[in-house]
Amino acid sequence: MTSAELNKRLFKRGAAILCASDCDMARPHSKDPNYVTPYTRFFRFSFGPLLPETFESDVQLFSEVFREYKRDVGIEI
Numbered sequence: 001m002t003s004a005e006l007n008k009r010l011f012k013r014g015a016a017i018l019c020a021s022d023c024d025m026a027r028p029h030s031k032d033p034n035y036v037t038p039y040t041r042f043f044r045f046s047f048g049p050l051l052p053e054t055f056e057s058d059v060q061l062f063s064e065v066f067r068e069y070k071r072d073v074g075i076e077i
Helices: 003-011 053-072
Strands: none
Touching: 003 053
16 A cells, blocks of 8 residues: 555545655655655654554554555455
């Protein structure tokens, strides 16, 4: 799953990440539409550090999104 795909799925649940293309410090500043980042599977949390109190629910949300992805692409769960 690419970071863009993960973000699309998280958006449906009110969550988000910072996609790899936005984290790629080597990307051209000219916004070259042909540039492809080598970091498509990387991401970073875009909302800063998570609270310790939300850790379990944050992990649960990512687990659910990942399970749904695996189901959608036909990977054994």
